[in-house]
Amino acid sequence: MEKNISVGEAKATFSECIRKVEAGYAVLITRHGKPVAALVSPTDLEHLKRLRKAGPESGLASIAGGWENSEELASILNASPRQGQRNTPDLKN
Known part of the structure; x- marks a missing residue:
């Protein structure tokens, strides 16, 4: 939920x-109708920091480990080979 002021x-x-x-x-x-700042909970701030640290290139494996007992998932994801680009359907038609 969000409140704008x-x-x-x-x-x-x-x-x-x-x-x-x-x-x-x-x-x-x-300010003048444009967002300039936000007040969020410390938990939300920690999630944001972790996502920023992971970066867009790092993928899911980089944020796994951020919750209890997720070490196994992180190791599985790190061991999984990348398959390259996905084939995406042509949505123009």
């Missing part, structure tokens, strides 16, 4: 914004 509103209601985050919301802060 302006910078001014965030400044005026900061404690309320924190309570929203504690309740499971992400608070998107905008």
Whole structure:
């Protein structure tokens, strides 16, 4: 769930914004209607950090290991050979 508010509103209601985050919301802060920042839970921030660290090239194997007892999955994924490009259907027709 997400709540959008302006910078001014965030400044005026900061404690309320924190309570929203504690309740499971992400608070998107905008300036002139454009997103400039977000308040998220520490758990969401850790997930974002892990995904950024993995990068788009690393794939699923790079984020496996981020939860309890996932070492076996990570080793299976790391041992799996890549199969190259997938054949994608032509969606133009």
